[in-house]
Amino acid sequence: MFKVARSFPPPASLAARRSYTGDDVLEALNRDFLGKCYICETQEPLSLNVEHFVAHEGDEELTYSWNNLFLSCARCNNFKRHHYNNLLDCTDDRVDVLRAIEHIAPASPGAKVRVIARLPDESTRSTAELICRIFNEDNTGNKRVTSAYMKKRLFSEYATFIRYVNAYIDQNTIKEDRDRAVLHIRHMMRDAQQYSAFLRWVALNDPTIYALVEDVIPMAGA
Numbered sequence: 302m303f304k305v306a307r308s309f310p311p312p313a314s315l316a317a318r319r320s321y322t323g324d325d326v327l328e329a330l331n332r333d334f335l336g337k338c339y340i341c342e343t344q345e346p347l348s349l350n351v352e353h354f355v356a357h358e359g360d361e362e363l364t365y366s367w368n369n370l371f372l373s374c375a376r377c378n379n380f381k382r383h384h385y386n387n388l389l390d391c392t393d394d395r396v397d398v399l400r401a402i403e404h405i406a407p408a409s410p411g412a413k414v415r416v417i418a419r420l421p422d423e424s425t426r427s428t429a430e431l432i433c434r435i436f437n438e439d440n441t442g443n444k445r446v447t448s449a450y451m452k453k454r455l456f457s458e459y460a461t462f463i464r465y466v467n468a469y470i471d472q473n474t475i476k477e478d479r480d481r482a483v484l485h486i487r488h489m490m491r492d493a494q495q496y497s498a499f500l501r502w503v504a505l506n507d508p509t510i511y512a513l514v515e516d517v518i519p520m521a522g523a
């Protein structure tokens with residue numbers, strides 16, 4: 302997960318309480334969530350949903366409340382539905398969503414993705430379980446986006462990152478290429494990066510990489 306700064310005031314069309322998927326809502330969500338699903342961090346997924354963080358179940362306030370609208374992909378929306386109503390809130394400043402959940406990318410496209418709750422509370426545990434299921438399980442709801450598709454996409458991003466790490470540590474790399482590798486490594490730490498939590502956790506677990514990016518990843522507790 303990554304931190305989202307929600308913009309205010311709320312999109313105007315929500316005031317009429319007729320639709321929560323108006324163009325202005327979609328534009329604002331896309332901008333605030335940097336075009337990524339807030340759960341899996343897939344960028345420009347095949348299908349985007351306006352998701353209710355707390356399932357509205359007919360409640361008008363929850364249906365049209367700007368604070369309750371999140372950007373998710375159809376796959377995550379399908380897994381979450383009303384089953385996960387107690388997730389970590391990535392729009393809440395008080396929650397360190399990055400450090401709460403360790404994300405470990407697969408070492409090969411077919412291997413399992415590991416997602417580990419690093420805090421004992423129920424929201425963290427439940428969010429980690431959902432993310433783990435999204436990457437590793439197949440459901441019948443959406444046949445286009447399978448676990449294999451997700452892991453392949455994630456692995457590709459991870460492999461690119463590791464290639465730059467290797468260029469940085471390789472004794473045979475000339476100075477110019479090593480400097481460029483550092484720029485790439487830092488670039489891939491930005492909020493808008495696809496699957497940022499997976500890449501940032503490589504840095505959090507490795508002091509050598511962490512020293513290169515310390516100033517460009519969110520600070521602990523923030």
Ligand SMILES: [Zn+2]
Nearest residue numbers: 338341374377
């Ligand atoms: Zn998703």
